[in-house]
Amino acid sequence: METEQALSGRAADLSRQLRLVAARERGVAAEHLRWIGTDPDLFELFYREHVEDLQRFVARRVGQRERAADLTAEIFLATVESAHRYRPGRGTPKAWLYGIARVVVADDRRRHGRDRDRAERVRGSTLLDAHDAARIDARIDAAARSRQLYAAMEGLPEGERAVLELVAIDELTLGEAAAAAGVRPVTARVRLHRARRKMRAELETAKEESASEEARS
Amino acid sequence: MTPQHDPEARFEERLLSRLKAVVAERGAAEAGSEAAPSGSAGPGRRRGSRLALAAVAALATAAAVLVFSSGGDNPSRAFAVERHAGGGVTIEVYSLEDASGLEEALEDAGIRAQVNWLPAGVTCREPHYTPSRVKLPGGGTVSGLEGGGPGALKISIGSTRSWRESFGKVRHGEISDREIANFNLDPAAFRPDQSVILFGSPVPFGGDPEGGFQARFQVAEGPVEPCDPLPAPAGSIGSIKVPEGARAGGAPAAAPPAPGQFLYAKTKEVQLQGWEPDGRGGGFEGRPRHFTANLLGPRSDARPALVPTIKEAWTAADGRTRVRETLGRVEFLSGEDQRRWEEAGSPPPFAYDPGEHDVSRDGSGRPVKEFASRSWRGGHVFSNLSKLSRLPTEPEALRLAIEGRGGESSPGAPSPAGSHVGGVTAERLLEILAEPITSPALRTAAFDALAELPGIALKRNVADVAGRRGEAITWVRERGFGRELIFDPSTAKVLAQVEMIFGPPSTGEYGVPAGTVFRETAYLRSAIVDSKHQRPH
Numbered sequence: 009m010e011t012e013q014a015l016s017g018r019a020a021d022l023s024r025q026l027r028l029v030a031a032r033e034r035g036v037a038a039e040h041l042r043w044i045g046t047d048p049d050l051f052e053l054f055y056r057e058h059v060e061d062l063q064r065f066v067a068r069r070v071g072q073r074e075r076a077a078d079l080t081a082e083i084f085l086a087t088v089e090s091a092h093r094y095r096p097g098r099g100t101p102k103a104w105l106y107g108i109a110r111v112v113v114a115d116d117r118r119r120h121g122r123d124r125d126r127a128e129r130v131r132g133s134t135l136l137d138a139h140d141a142a143r144i145d146a147r148i149d150a151a152a153r154s155r156q157l158y159a160a161m162e163g164l165p166e167g168e169r170a171v172l173e174l175v176a177i178d179e180l181t182l183g184e185a186a187a188a189a190g191v192r193p194v195t196a197r198v199r200l201h202r203a204r205r206k207m208r209a210e211l212e213t214a215k216e217e218s219a220s221e222e223a224r225s
Numbered sequence: 226m227t228p229q230h231d232p233e234a235r236f237e238e239r240l241l242s243r244l245k246a247v248v249a250e251r252g253a254a255e256a257g258s259e260a261a262p263s264g265s266a267g268p269g270r271r272r273g274s275r276l277a278l279a280a281v282a283a284l285a286t287a288a289a290v291l292v293f294s295s296g297g298d299n300p301s302r303a304f305a306v307e308r309h310a311g312g313g314v315t316i317e318v319y320s321l322e323d324a325s326g327l328e329e330a331l332e333d334a335g336i337r338a339q340v341n342w343l344p345a346g347v348t349c350r351e352p353h354y355t356p357s358r359v360k361l362p363g364g365g366t367v368s369g370l371e372g373g374g375p376g377a378l379k380i381s382i383g384s385t386r387s388w389r390e391s392f393g394k395v396r397h398g399e400i401s402d403r404e405i406a407n408f409n410l411d412p413a414a415f416r417p418d419q420s421v422i423l424f425g426s427p428v429p430f431g432g433d434p435e436g437g438f439q440a441r442f443q444v445a446e447g448p449v450e451p452c453d454p455l456p457a458p459a460g461s462i463g464s465i466k467v468p469e470g471a472r473a474g475g476a477p478a479a480a481p482p483a484p485g486q487f488l489y490a491k492t493k494e495v496q497l498q499g500w501e502p503d504g505r506g507g508g509f510e511g512r513p514r515h516f517t518a519n520l521l522g523p524r525s526d527a528r529p530a531l532v533p534t535i536k537e538a539w540t541a542a543d544g545r546t547r548v549r550e551t552l553g554r555v556e557f558l559s560g561e562d563q564r565r566w567e568e569a570g571s572p573p574p575f576a577y578d579p580g581e582h583d584v585s586r587d588g589s590g591r592p593v594k595e596f597a598s599r600s601w602r603g604g605h606v607f608s609n610l611s612k613l614s615r616l617p618t619e620p621e622a623l624r625l626a627i628e629g630r631g632g633e634s635s636p637g638a639p640s641p642a643g644s645h646v647g648g649v650t651a652e653r654l655l656e657i658l659a660e661p662i663t664s665p666a667l668r669t670a671a672f673d674a675l676a677e678l679p680g681i682a683l684k685r686n687v688a689d690v691a692g693r694r695g696e697a698i699t700w701v702r703e704r705g706f707g708r709e710l711i712f713d714p715s716t717a718k719v720l721a722q723v724e725m726i727f728g729p730p731s732t733g734e735y736g737v738p739a740g741t742v743f744r745e746t747a748y749l750r751s752a753i754v755d756s757k758h759q760r761p762h
Contacts, residue, residue, distance in 0.1 A: 025706050025724075025743075029724060029743075029744055044248070045248065045251055046248065046251050046252035046255050047248065047252060048245040048246075048248045048249045048252065051244065051245060051248045052241060052245060055241050055244065056241075059237050059240075059241075063237075077236065077240075080240065081240055081243075081244070084240070084244050085244065085247065088244065088247060088248055088251065
């Protein structure tokens with residue numbers, strides 16, 4: 009009996025090795041994504057593949073170093089916990105990750121200002137040191153324009169906001185954005201169109217206001 | 226020694242190690258919860274089947290009694306040959322004596338062999354044969370294998386199919402895994418001009434300096450010269466000596482591509498994959514999927530095939546890459562499978578399925594995939610070429626830098642390559658060595674750092690998939706999986722990287738013989754070019 013378990017365990021080992029081989033070469037494939045929640049080596053490959061882009065994703069929305077670090081940690085923890093529910097048919101791993109990231113950041117935005125003392129297993133900000141601080145700040149500064157845009161979307165309905173954010177700020181394709189937001193591409197197209205129209209009106213008003221303010225001063 | 230720690234990756238590395246701990250904990254918890262139900266539900270039923278199967282095992286043992294041994298009446302015989310009812314034999318070697326008798330026994334069983342039993346500290350003058358490899362009907366290729374320990378060495382000679390069947394028996398508790406041979410040689414895998422070279426020498430075991438012995442077989446092609454014994458160079462066993470030529474700058478000097486330039490690298494990759502004749506689902510949205518990597522699972526009926534690709538990559542200094550992959554001829558290990566696949570319309574390997582990926586054809590009609598990637602080598606830590614040039618070139622400093630411990634006051638000794646920490650270190654060092662543009666100084670440091678890791682060994686006179694000869698660094702990782710890095714000993718240039726099943730002492734745990742290669746990458750060409758559409762002249 010022990011032998012049988014050991015042997016089937018070893019067959020699983022081989023599948024695991026082959027997954028790792030493929031992932032080292034080309035990133036974690038959609039069909040293998042569900043294993044990142046239980047296989048540390050596969051998770052590492054997924055993490056290395058996405059950590060830079062994800063930090064930029066966060067910096068485009070959050071202007072504070074510690075919060076950005078906490079959110080990055082929280083997003084990856086969420087991927088670990090929900091990887092077993094991922095279905096390849098519903099979008100690429102990147103779209104899935106951005107979908108999670110968007111929800112985590114949006115939740116945080118809702119709670120922002122309130123007391124946020126949750127018991128976190130991995131608190132990103134405690135892992136920062138002085139060197140990281142300068143580097144993360146540089147990333148955050150670079151994303152200042154995106155954050156203005158992000159803030160300007162405040163008034164949009166959630167569904168429209170999601171699509172516009174992913175397309176305009178994160179430069180996802182419409183298809184990827186639809187997958188990340190969990191809607192059909194045709195719905196995403198309609199929402200994007202509406203959101204753009206509203207934003208154009210909003211940004212124009214803002215421009216006029218600041219122009220008249222400058223004229224007054 | 227300058228503490229060199231990659232400053233770009235501090236927060237990210239710390240976060241990664243915390244997250245990996247969480248994932249490992251979840252993985253362990255899941256394994257535990259899966260084991261428990263099957264363990265508690267099974268005993269009664271299993272005990273029944275065990276009893277029934279014990280009878281079968283007894284029959285098998287009875288058959289074995291009929292077997293003759295070359296030692297005849299001599300109780301201190303060097304080896305015994307056991308003939309199986311269904312064809313094939315098992316040869317059990319008890320001591321390193323009577324080499325010529327063993328050669329005859331192997332030849333009778335269908336395998337031409339040269340047996341070299343050598344005293345400790347003695348080796349053959351190389352090259353005395355041309356290394357080669359054989360394609361196994363059960364999947365993969367075998368070029369050679371090393372095994373050792375106390376007690377008998379068991380070599381079976383028979384079909385790969387019956388070898389796999391015997392693993393079914395172990396799986397069902399019919400026989401114990403100790404009854405399985407260490408090596409299986411399949412006569413059908415050998416061409417008439419190929420033979421086996423078997424080496425063996427005593428090794429310390431149980432306090433006795435020659436209490437055990439170590440055996441290694443290699444496949445040879447063409448004529449084999451007699452072994453000319455000579456003392457093994459001091460320190461050559463299990464340690465790697467970098468050729469002085471490479472140290473002095475004999476390896477091609479290398480600088481990362483300048484802005485606007487690209488590193489061109491061409492590799493040939495051969496991967497073992499399985500074709501599923503009924504093309505069950507598994508593609509996106511339930512589309513049929515014809516090829517799988519899950520070749521060796523217990524319930525797999527996939528037919529093994531070798532899928533070769535030529536990969537060309539143009540990498541800019543920032544790591545951004547254009548990749549072009551061309552599919553070669555898919556080669557099944559059995560002619561019967563090849564015919565069935567062609568009759569089914571030659572469904573393409575998954576990575577070249579036009580329903581799943583963007584695939585075009587080149588001038589001669591071969592399927593081609595082109596894509597841009599942020600980095601050619603996906604998750605490799607050093608895929609950003611400029612990072613390579615910042616690594617220290619002193620062996621210990623290099624090891625500490627890649628372990629992220631450059632700044633520590635008491636860094637400690639290297640961990641064994643089979644452990645988790647040592648495994649990661651070995652993997653990074655092999656990645657550095659496989660880079661086409663490392664400087665001779667960095668290359669030398671990486672070789673030296675590898676040689677310091679317990680569990681890394683050197684194998685002489687091996688061949689890569691492109692037929693080039695060299696020596697190999699071998700590294701066996703968890704549960705018998707490992708890699709070989711084949712390099713040219715005169716320049717220390719890396720020729721190929723092989724991922725294979727080395728197998729624990731009782732080999733073939735996966736139903737395939739130990740030594741089976743499941744993936745090989747041969748580094749064919751690299752150069753700096755001026756555009757990402759240019760190839761070197």
